[in-house]
Amino acid sequence: AQTVTQSQPEMSVQEAETVTLSCTYDTSESDYYLFWYKQPPSRQMILVIRQEAYKQQNATENRFSVNFQKAAKSFSLKISDSQLGDAAMYFCAYEGTSYDKVIxxxxxxxSVIP
Amino acid sequence: DAGITQSPRYKITETGRQVTLMCHQTWSHSYMFWYRQDLGHGLRLIYYSAAADITDKGEVPDGYVVSRSKTENFPLTLESATRSQTSVYFCASSESRHLNEKLFFGSGTQLSVL
Known part of the structure; x- marks a missing residue:
């Protein structure tokens, strides 16, 4: 069965600095998608970035970028120039070839420290 | 207003009572989903629906019932609430089955079962 692990329950970063959030997953599939979602205190779920497994190039969205290592099954999120508004819960997500395998x-x- | 709305935002109930959480979307998205969010578990899929009158189980369906008589509504019912169902419940919708098409989440319902 597929699993997604985020080994850092809590992290903090100074404002304007860079932080990397870790995510590893386990799967036997070769075709899948990976995502990072942000959940601020408002509880809204906001899609930050997504990566198709067949693409070798790492996805980038403004200050957010990923380091996708398919062989290592690693998908980390880097936030550059951290801002106070980046403070939130971040979820890594995996989607396999059928919807009920979204994990x-x-x-x-x-936390972002001023 | 267009979007996906959940009601109520907060709910307190007692063990054994029936509770229905409402979800309404205005985009006419085909797919709708119910997740529960628990500390240490992230979001887990309870049920999903591909269209009106079509529903299917997700990862943790036991104790829950769904219906989809109209495309825009996808209520989630706890037939006999248990304390283990204390959680934050999120409804979501998307154009298609795959997460890469982007999920739109509601603001969540925080349910406490006493």
Missing amino acids: FGPGTSL
Whole structure:
């Protein structure tokens, strides 16, 4: 069965600095998608970035980028120039070839220190 | 207003009572989903629906019932609430089955079962 692990329950970063959130997953599939979602205190789930497994190039969205290592089954999120508004819970998610195999990790709570 | 709305935002009930959580979306998305969010588990899929009158189980369906008589509504019923069902429940919708088409989440319902 597929699993998604986020080994850092909590992290903190100084404003304007860079932070990397870790995510590893386990799967036997070769075709899948990976995602990072942000959940601020408002509880809204916001898609931050997504990566198709068949693409070798790492996805980037403004200050957010990923380091996708398919062989290592690793999918980390890097936030550059951290802002106070980045403080939130971040979830890594995996989607396999059928919808009922969507799996979210347990989340990492990110604090941004002014 | 267009979007996906959940009601109520907060609910307290007692063990053994029936509870229904409402979800309404205005986009006419085919797919709708119910997740529960628990500390340390991330989001887990309870049920999903591909269209009106079509529903299927997710990862943790036991103790829950869903219906989809109209495309825009997808209520989740706890027929006999248990304390283990204390959680935050999220409804979501998307154009298609796959997560890469982007999920739109509601604001969640925080349910406490005493």
